[in-house]
Amino acid sequence: MERGWRHHLIDVRGRGYLDMVNNVAILGHGEPRIADAVERQLRLLNTNSRFHYGAVVELSEALAARAPEGLDTVLLVNSGSEAVDLALRMVRAAAGRADVLALTEAYHGWTVGADAVSTSLGDNPHALATRPDWVHLLDAPNTYRGRHRGRDAGRYLDDALRRLEELDSAGAELAGLIAEPIFGNGGGILLPDGYLAGLADAVRSRGGMVISDEVQVSYGRLGEHFWGFEQQGVVPDVIAVAKAMGNGHPLGAVITTRAIAEAFAVEGSFFSSAGGSPVSCVVGSTVLRVLDEDGLQENAHVIGGLLADGLRTLARRHPALGAVHGMGLYLGVEVVAGGPDAPDPVAAREICEDLLAEGVIVQPTGDHKNVLKIKPPLTIDAASVRRFLGALGRVMELREARAAL
Ligand SMILES: Cc1ncc(COP(=O)(O)O)c(C=O)c1O
16 A cells, blocks of 8 residues: 555555445544644654643543543553553552453454453454463453353353352452443444443452553544443543544553552653654644544444444355454454354455455454454544445355356
8 A cells, every 4th residue: 555545545556446444544544633743842842751731742642532431541652552561550559459351352453561461362362261361361252253242142141250259269469350331343243231230340340450452443433332331330440541642643641639649659660752742742633633624523423323234234145154253443353154153254354355346445344354344534424324235245146156157
């Protein structure tokens, strides 16, 4: 790829593509308001974040203003992995304990701490056998393919509470829970209603804290909600966020309470050379401004609804397309060979290749690599949605025609 504009990419030969996967470039590619702000700030000042400057105050206050009451302390870093790692260190310092509860089918990053709580088999086939002993796993409450489905999904919370009792008996010392509020890596699967709230209560009653990994699903992408945890009706103690926050520029943050930050300060001062540099902060503030100016969260709601309706219509017509997960502009389409228990990664990969030939970029995700992940820049419009649905429909019809030969 050589260039990008809004939700389109253009390769080195000048061919254009519809970008259906770029949740990092939430405002779209080539956004001039970001380019102008960066240029201005680069000419003015860009330095080590040990200094004080207006841009860091502006971004930190803007983030705290978007966070739930009480989460008023912001630490700026360069990536999602760094944010998750820092969040883990903070809850462990604040609790004075080391153990952490994590869910299977999740990805949280590549650094030592973030990797320790990452369980996604799509990213690391050995993940479940190799987690360190301070990480305790709960089964992913996967309502489509997991042990409890559909109306039985409430049972996942009962299972989790039982597991917590077992951990109590085994002497586990819980510092907290880390979870994505929606299974990003799993393809946008929503957690069962009340799951995270029930689990959060149980963790807190044991003196633990709750980290919401908002790296993939926040910043208005869900349409109805700015943060993913709002969908679950829960307020975390620590938010880890990145990706969309910098629209592709390396930027992440931990947002937490003053009490947790102060407990962490006992471990030494926190400092990240380029994390929250003047340029990074200006990018972060501009992203939030443009999101509002262009009404992109509302666009995620309206266009996401259109997209999900169109995908469900296609799924009714084409048996290889299973459930459509997610909300807003964070969607996943299962590719199956006969139902939830027959994920079809080969077909998913072929569909992505055929879509690429149609000039549409989609990639597979999930433990089985069989879910088409659909999370375009929030600039996407109705015309591009029609183009995408048309291309997917053609690809599916051709596959069926070929299979019938
Ligand atoms: C949910 C989640 N958390 C954390 C990360 C790590 O973020 P980064 O790649 O910016 O280090 C990712 C990256 O894909 C992610 O999806």
